Structure formats: C-alpha cells, structure tokens
Amino acid sequence: MSTRSAKQVLDAVVEAGRWAPSVHNTQPWTFALSGEEISLRADVGRKLAVSDAAGRELLISCGAALFTMRTAMRCEGYEPLVRVLPDPDRPALLATIKAGAQVEADEPTRLLGAEIERRRTHRAGFADVPVPDRLIESLVRAAMSEGAMLTPVRSADAVNVLAALTQAAQGVQMQDQRFNLEVIRWARPPGSARTDGVPAEGYPQEAAPTEPHFPQRHYSWRHGWGGAGEQSAAAIGVVAVLTTAGDSREEWIAAGQALQHALLHASAHGVSAAFHTQALEMDLLREFLRQELCAGEYPQMIMRFGVTFDAKEMPRRPVSDVVE
Incomplete structure (x- = not known):
C-alpha cells in the first residue's frame, strides 16, 4: 500500500499525464489541483484550427492523458475515481480524477506504468520484424x-x-x-x-x-x-x-x-x-x-x-x- 502523501501522489499523477501522446506533440492540456482532486482541461489555444476545427484530435489527445493519469494513480496504490465531462457549462473541463480506495497495482498495471515515459511515436517505416x-x-x-x-x-x-x-x-x-x-x-x-x-x-x-x-x-x-x-x-x-x-x-x-x-x-x-x-x-x-x-x-x-x-x-x- 502507498505510504506517500496525497500531494506526492497527485504530483506524480500530473507528472505522468504530461507524457501522453498528442497530435503534432501539441500537448493540448492543463491540469488544476484543488484539494485532493485533479482537473484535466483542454488547452484550446493549442487546438489545430485548420485540421481539427471540431477539436476531435484534441480530445483524443486529452483522453490519452486521462488514461495515463489513471494508470499512474493505480501504480501509486490508489483506485482512480474519474468523472468525464462533469460540468456541461464548462466545456474545457474534460475530466476530474481523485484517489479512491487503496489498491495494490497488479502486474499488467505496473507494466503499463513503466512505459509511460518510454513510449514513443514513430514517424517512419519499421524494421522487417513481425509483430506477433x-x-x-x-x-x-x-x-x-x-x-x-x-x-x-x-x-x-x-x-x-x-x-x-x-x-x-x-x-x-x-x-x-x-x-x-x-x-x-x-x-x-x-x-x-x-x-x-x-x-x-x-x-x-x-x-x-x-x-x-x-x-x-x-x-x-x-x-x-x-x-x-x-x-x-x-x-x-x-x-x-x-x-x-x-x-x-x-x-x-x-x-x-x-x-x-x-x-x-x-x-x-x-x-x-x-x-x-x-x-x-x-x-x-x-x-x-x-x-x-x-x-x-x-x-x-x-x-x-x-x-x-x-x-x-x-x-x-x-x-x-x-x-x-
């Protein structure tokens, strides 16, 4: 079980969230901490106005950040409590996440967490090695x-x-x-x-x-x-x-x-x-x-x-x- 403080856990979750993939590596998100809750917000100034006028790719990028944060929180020893689009009057607020009950991260979760900073997008062809x-x-x-x-x-x-x-x-x-x-x-x-x-x-x-x-x-x-x-x-x-x-x-x-x-x-x-x-x-x-x-x-x-x-x-x- 986690022995870290609530602030240390939230800081680690935010640190992880910023490693998510995003279109053109625009990183179109911001995070706000209030008490023991993190708000994930769309940074609309980073939206691609020409190719992504509806903001679809922006929200996909932010969704990737949300999953990263969920994974990081489980690796920190807590079940993430998530609300998606919690306030219709605040469209830029995409989700909130806070720590729920303490849990022991299983091996698949730890495996995912270890890749958060290692994962890379590739922008060329691949080696001639088959994918199983x-x-x-x-x-x-x-x-x-x-x-x-x-x-x-x-x-x-x-x-x-x-x-x-x-x-x-x-x-x-x-x-x-x-x-x-x-x-x-x-x-x-x-x-x-x-x-x-x-x-x-x-x-x-x-x-x-x-x-x-x-x-x-x-x-x-x-x-x-x-x-x-x-x-x-x-x-x-x-x-x-x-x-x-x-x-x-x-x-x-x-x-x-x-x-x-x-x-x-x-x-x-x-x-x-x-x-x-x-x-x-x-x-x-x-x-x-x-x-x-x-x-x-x-x-x-x-x-x-x-x-x-x-x-x-x-x-x-x-x-x-x-x-x-």
Missing part, C-alpha cells in the same frame, strides 16, 4: 476495455484503400497553405529549446517508402529539417483502425484512453506505432471510411504497429507550464 498475432489480439482487448474497437486490417485490398486515402488527403492538404503552415508551426528547427512540437531529429526529411505507401506529415516543408532517414524500403507493420460506436465528445475521450492503453501495452513488448490521421481530417474521406470500411463505426485513428530500433526523444512541457 497474440500481441495484436491483446491490443484489441486493451482498446475494447476502454470502450473503443481496434481492428487490425488483414485484407490487402483494405490496406491499399487506407494507403490511397491517406495519400489523397496528404496531396490535397499539401495544396492548402493553411494546412502546411499549421503543420510546420509544430515542427521544431535543429537545436530548438521549445518543449512542444516535433523536433527536427524526430522525423526524416524523406521517409523510406512502404508498400503500399503511407505518407508521413511534411514537417520538413520548405526548410529541409529532419533526419536523414532510411533510403531503402521499410516494412509497413500491422495497419489498424481505432473506431467508436458514436462520435460524441465523450467517445473522443474514450478513443484517446483506448489508444493510450494499446500504445503502452505495445511499448511494453517492444512495439511502436505510427499515426496517419490525414484522411480523418477531411469530412468526406472520413465518412467514406466509416461507411465502406468501418461497418458504420466512426474512425478515430489510423495507425501502423511495428518494431523500430530508432527511438527518438520527444520534448515535454515542464510541470510549471501545464499546472494551473
């Missing part, structure tokens, strides 16, 4: 336990469709200066001291092609930053789609929790994920995917799981920046 089917099945169960569905795409035709739609969306976005400027706003130059966004060493100038090709974001647009990357073709990994039955704000938060549960579990077994949300940022393509490939469920994330031996450090805003 049993691991993918466990990722599916992890997402399901949080109220979402993670579906590995086994059909080659369906993978080709997802790749083609990602290419199409990327091509359209590249013609729109607003999209390009929004992406490079979060691309960091070499040597930058900023603690958000994607650092130059975190993405390749030119990603190695996969077959079929899933394009990466053009963080290097017009400036040539980024790592050298691999020149030969890279493995595609296992393509998967995360969906929810509905498309409400609550379900976006649930999708983020499901995503982070799967990511931490994958990381514990040496597997990383690359994200491809371009097609989901265009309403017509997202609706096409929902009807034609997702059996009417709402696609919230397209990703690839694979093995990489090239983990990059990713900056995080200091606690003083995110705690109100």
Whole structure:
C-alpha cells in the first residue's frame, strides 16, 4: 500500500499525464489541483484550427492523458475515481480524477506504468520484424476495455484503400497553405529549446517508402529539417483502425484512453506505432471510411504497429507550464 502523501501522489499523477501522446506533440492540456482532486482541461489555444476545427484530435489527445493519469494513480496504490465531462457549462473541463480506495497495482498495471515515459511515436517505416498475432489480439482487448474497437486490417485490398486515402488527403492538404503552415508551426528547427512540437531529429526529411505507401506529415516543408532517414524500403507493420460506436465528445475521450492503453501495452513488448490521421481530417474521406470500411463505426485513428530500433526523444512541457 502507498505510504506517500496525497500531494506526492497527485504530483506524480500530473507528472505522468504530461507524457501522453498528442497530435503534432501539441500537448493540448492543463491540469488544476484543488484539494485532493485533479482537473484535466483542454488547452484550446493549442487546438489545430485548420485540421481539427471540431477539436476531435484534441480530445483524443486529452483522453490519452486521462488514461495515463489513471494508470499512474493505480501504480501509486490508489483506485482512480474519474468523472468525464462533469460540468456541461464548462466545456474545457474534460475530466476530474481523485484517489479512491487503496489498491495494490497488479502486474499488467505496473507494466503499463513503466512505459509511460518510454513510449514513443514513430514517424517512419519499421524494421522487417513481425509483430506477433497474440500481441495484436491483446491490443484489441486493451482498446475494447476502454470502450473503443481496434481492428487490425488483414485484407490487402483494405490496406491499399487506407494507403490511397491517406495519400489523397496528404496531396490535397499539401495544396492548402493553411494546412502546411499549421503543420510546420509544430515542427521544431535543429537545436530548438521549445518543449512542444516535433523536433527536427524526430522525423526524416524523406521517409523510406512502404508498400503500399503511407505518407508521413511534411514537417520538413520548405526548410529541409529532419533526419536523414532510411533510403531503402521499410516494412509497413500491422495497419489498424481505432473506431467508436458514436462520435460524441465523450467517445473522443474514450478513443484517446483506448489508444493510450494499446500504445503502452505495445511499448511494453517492444512495439511502436505510427499515426496517419490525414484522411480523418477531411469530412468526406472520413465518412467514406466509416461507411465502406468501418461497418458504420466512426474512425478515430489510423495507425501502423511495428518494431523500430530508432527511438527518438520527444520534448515535454515542464510541470510549471501545464499546472494551473
């Protein structure tokens, strides 16, 4: 059982929450401590106004932070008591969390907690190392336990469709200066001291092609930053789609929790994920995917799981920046 003070526990939970993944590493959250309760709030100034006008990706990012905090609290020896969207009059207040009864964290929870600071998003192809089917099945169960569905795409035709739609969306976005400027706003130059966004060493100038090709974001647009990357073709990994039955704000938060549960579990077994949300940022393509490939469920994330031996450090805003 925990022997730490309530303040030490809450500080540790907030520290963990800031390590969650977020679109373009925007880290669009703040935390407020009041007594023995933490409030998770959306930092709407970090919302992607062009590609995420509805705030769907922002809430998925914050949902990932919420699951991270829940995991950290269990690792600290307390059952988390969570309320999601507790106040309709305060839309930026996404959740509250406080410590409930003391519990002993089980081995799966400790395994997830150990990956909170180690997990990394990958932005290139993968090594030619297979991902075990049993691991993918466990990722599916992890997402399901949080109220979402993670579906590995086994059909080659369906993978080709997802790749083609990602290419199409990327091509359209590249013609729109607003999209390009929004992406490079979060691309960091070499040597930058900023603690958000994607650092130059975190993405390749030119990603190695996969077959079929899933394009990466053009963080290097017009400036040539980024790592050298691999020149030969890279493995595609296992393509998967995360969906929810509905498309409400609550379900976006649930999708983020499901995503982070799967990511931490994958990381514990040496597997990383690359994200491809371009097609989901265009309403017509997202609706096409929902009807034609997702059996009417709402696609919230397209990703690839694979093995990489090239983990990059990713900056995080200091606690003083995110705690109100």
